[in-house]
Amino acid sequence: MVCDLWGRLGHFDGREISMYTARNGLAHNETWDVFVDTDGTLWVGTERGLSHFDGENFTNYTTADGLVDNEISAIIRDKNGFLWVGTEGGLSRFDGEHFTNYKTSDGLIDDRVSVL
Numbered sequence: 001m002v003c004d005l006w007g008r009l010g011h012f013d014g015r016e017i018s019m020y021t022a023r024n025g026l027a028h029n030e031t032w033d034v035f036v037d038t039d040g041t042l043w044v045g046t047e048r049g050l051s052h053f054d055g056e057n058f059t060n061y062t063t064a065d066g067l068v069d070n071e072i073s074a075i076i077r078d079k080n081g082f083l084w085v086g087t088e089g090g091l092s093r094f095d096g097e098h099f100t101n102y103k104t105s106d107g108l109i110d111d112r113v114s115v116l
Contacts, residue, residue, distance in 0.1 A: 020053070024058065025060070026046065027048050027050065028049065032045045032047065033045035033072060033074050033075050038077070041053060041054050041055065045085070046072060048070050048071075049067065050072050066092070066098060067087065068091065068102070069089025070087070071088035073087060073088065073114040074114055074115055087113060090104075
């Protein structure tokens, strides 16, 4: 079981809690949202980017990879398979390879997207 413990990411194996941090490959120690995908992998929204955990390794995404902003506050996958990422600076849609970004200039009411 994976849990968000007061802004920290932990894993409970039935006996003890292990914490995931930047030392394990997480984008940042402060976590804001955790999404369990249909394949069982984790998407973690942090203060400095989006982390994808496949059970062994983290892959991190930031503005350098196309995210609209690095402060991730909400994550969800839609029925078409797109991953939606709410940030402090807009909304990003991830197709598995590329990000498409949306801001107030694209019709959002606010650039701060904290719930999806």
